[in-house]
Amino acid sequence: MSAYLVLASIGVLLGLLIHGRLSPAVLFSCWAVGYVILGVVDEQAMLGSFSNPALITLLVLMLVSLALERSPLLERVSDVLLRGREWRASLRLMGVTAGLSAFLNNTAVVGSLLGVISRQRHIPASRLLIPLSFASILGGITTLVGTSTNLVVNSFVVDAGLPALGMFQFAGVGIPVALLCLIALLFSRRWLPLNPLQDKDSSQAYFLEARLVPGSPLVGASIEQNRLRSLDGLFLLEIVRNDRLISPVSPEEVLEEDDILVFTGEVEKVQALQQFSGLQLFGNGADRLLASNLVEVVVSNESELAHSTLQEVDFRTMFNAGVVGIRRGQRRLTGQLGKIPLKVGDSLLLAVGPDFMSHRNLDRNFHLLSDSLQRPRLSARQSLFAFSGFALVILFSALGLVPLLNGLLMLLAALLLGRILTLGELRRRFPFELMMIIGSALTVAKALESSGAAALVADGMRALFDDFGVVGAFVGVYVITLLLTETVTNNAAAALAFPIGLSTAQGFGVDPMPFIMAVAFGASACFMVPFGYQTHLMVYSPGRYRVVDYLKVGFPVSLIYSAGVLVLVPLFFPF
Template sequence: MTAYAVLLSIVALLALLIRGRTAPAMLFTVWAAAYYLAGFVSEREWLAGYTNSALITLILLLLVSLALERSPLLDRFSDLVLKGGPARAILRLSVVTTMFSAVLNNTAVVGALLGVVSKQRRVAPSKLLIPLSYAAILGGVTTLIGTSTNLVVNSFVIDAGLPALEMFQFSLVGIPLALACIAVMVMCSRLLPTHEPAERENRQTYFLEAQVTPDSPLAGRSIEQNRLRNLDGLFLLELEREGRLISPVGPDEILEEGDVLVFTGQVEKMQALQQIPGLQVFGTRADALLGSNLVEVVISNESILPNRTLREVDFRSQFDAGVVGIRRGDKRLTGQLGRIPLRVGDALLLAVGPDFAQHRNIDRNFHLLDTGVLRPKLTPRQSTLALTGFALAIAVSAVGVWPLLNCLLVLLAILLATRILSVSEMRRRFPFDLLVTIGSALAIAKALESSGAAELVADAMRGLFDGHGVVGAFVGVYLITVVLTEVITNNAAAALAFPIALSTARAFDVDPMPFVMAIAYGASAGFLIPFGYQTHLMVMSPGRYRTLDFLRIGLPVSLTYSAAVLLLVPVFFPF
């Protein structure tokens, strides 16, 4: 009875994850705590998940990556990579991205190249951004540290009492897998759409200007007193006064004659301004002064903004910026922007104030497409020190001299001592959600095993694939993981599929390693639906993609990827 109760609760968890209205970190934490309170896991098992050595290694790796992502190394490759026609540019970009993603966090790699690819004029960005995201995935599956998913799987492996996965154990299948998928992307490049970049559109459609006339009753009164804050479909964004730009505009700002007010929202609702005495509407042009402070950003998965509106977060105060427009994939959202619930991956066009770049929450909440307002890059000396230290840490751990955890601890200390990384930056970007999600997932996995729920699923799979033996069960575990990673996040898919895979291997009395690898590769096989993988959401709006664009190019890539996994894993990791 206990096994069925746990199994039903996992089904409920899956349903909530697919619905997507509650953060995975919250759901996993609640479920783990509930299992502890119900007695399915002991206090020691519940708390031990948060101190798992592989999980701590992952956290340290992400903290070290905060310094590495500021290296100018990737920028130097951009001119070389993006030369030639679309097919050649895709090939070069994919190879370079795959190489870097093998040792760096794939989100950081895509974030570093996103602005460069989006702003170049040689090839339409929509021809390159999906391959950029796919290549980051392909590079991630070639090494243990290439993607957080591999380290998450390693944390489950260690927790299950199995030997820890090695640094280049993934390379045996990962490298030929990556090469095959890159070749498919190049051959299928014609399936990628050709969209003009968003900034080539006339940005004037975002704006509506009006001027305070001489002897206007508005002059001498504040924005609030003149009731200019909550007009129907329009929002006061900026104020130009004698060649000086005031942005954003506070409610207590006193209007003067000759002030130019810039509104955003539904520009067609001009009549709302025409009815205000002393305000002259003179068109929708946006002058050079206004255009000089526009910045494009993409909402990150670490942001506080998803599922909230601009009004709820008090956007102006938080970031010293006003939102001019919102783009979601290939659509520019209209209406009262302050009431639109935001999503990860939305592209925002911001009119920023003078303190925007100094706000410490910018890099946590956004991927900036305009590199001019990014944090300063590392100096050549700092970059050399950080990259050399990272390479040494990987090499020392790969040859077995010292564990990766120890190497990363030493490297982190060096980065802090040399001020390449600061404590405040670490505190700001600490991956708390990942820590609680994976720590809780380990407790959930224990509950699945101890209650017998995982064994129930394994028995069902053994019965389902009775005529196909262990190979059929292996294929079944892989396909289950692929489906999960397409509809929920990759790390959540690995967390839910791992105990099923382990129980299935034990049911067939075979080496669990092929099933472990099926989980690792399957959890990274998110090529069809953009909403399950962070890097897809990062490129969706800058590339102006639709879901159909991912399906069109993702299907041949996904089939190639799956065929390579199912053929090569049993060869290098026999049952």
């Protein structure tokens, strides 16, 4: 397979990643297998990619984080953080989030604080959640373990035969850039929407659906006669009749059997629909379950529900819950509830049964927002053990006393022996998708190198930036990575950009480290759109944001971030 064909196939891969219909794990896996079948790389090279020490380190770190994210520590300090004037509360929240995210998985940090911030009554959540997500990214760029992106880049570095990146090798650039961006964020947050807990728009937050069953007394009467237009906190948005959409709905519209009535409304007002005989809420058994509990959840980045419709999954069996409503930021959803593909970050309103919390797949699929049901938490003694053990692992690794992987493996064994973690929990939450993305991406990178495609890219970069020298090429690699991470996911961006950066450095005959850092920092530079980073998607619906909210706040942060990286990386990592 020629180098040009490999480059063309990478272009197709990028196009499919941008389209977003197929997950990065599926796409990278298919490309890796295809290259093996076509003989671009051999089987041993592919198997070697999945046994990469840096990849194993990342997977073990994710498993250890399962114990840390169950600690009640973050929730206990949240009330203290959010007291006082808004700008002070924001500053405290961002500082603590960035500090924790430097060592803990930033997805776990945001997930732990998400429900607390959404429920508190001090400051509107819309003024806090985007700063929370941005701060978790900025804290993550300061250390090797702060974000999965740095560990992904480290896996490529090790695979290329270069020395592994150090624990605090990112700090010289990362800390000044993070501080500058946090200051910028403190000022740019004024452009965030002010969405109070209860306002005139909150009545249209959730997208609800109910079917008119045969024999209902509502059949044959108009909307006005059935009093369906004067519901407190609910608004009849449209009617789906025989795959035909009726919108807007006239007060004189006469209801027919099997009509699907689509409402928007508040969480607290859903029970108002129970007063209408023959009006069945969407979700098998939802009408019966409404009597027990209503719970709000956010679809997590690990969820198996993403990109599936509710008609395609047996939700009732999986969770003993019925989906009553869906919310996606401030977007007005339309059509039938069961036919809407779910996305990471969607908020679901669930009517849950008594054994809802006993289902073992909740943590993988959801972040809980409601405070009526709480996940099992670590005791104070268990929290102290888990955090102390993790701190020792980081310290010994930084001092060069114990390799990071060895320390994490010992800590994982201790957590299992202490029954803080169980094998069942590790099995349920194993980051299989991340493993497939990185292992397959390493294989794709080897295909680029072995086919000569990487050399072609290096020649192109050298020709393009010949008048600007190596500094111009360095800026070019960073900009390419930034554009990729704003378009696709951060880990996919790192996977696609790393071979370009490394081959460009080799083409200019300079130290590859500045280009490696350009890829690492560029892959974390996702501030302007919510779709490239998992923490942005986690806060999208709870904050009732629009895409433009990320752009308004994120654009100045992205400019300062990029300027800081492009100035500081050559100073700390000379060419």
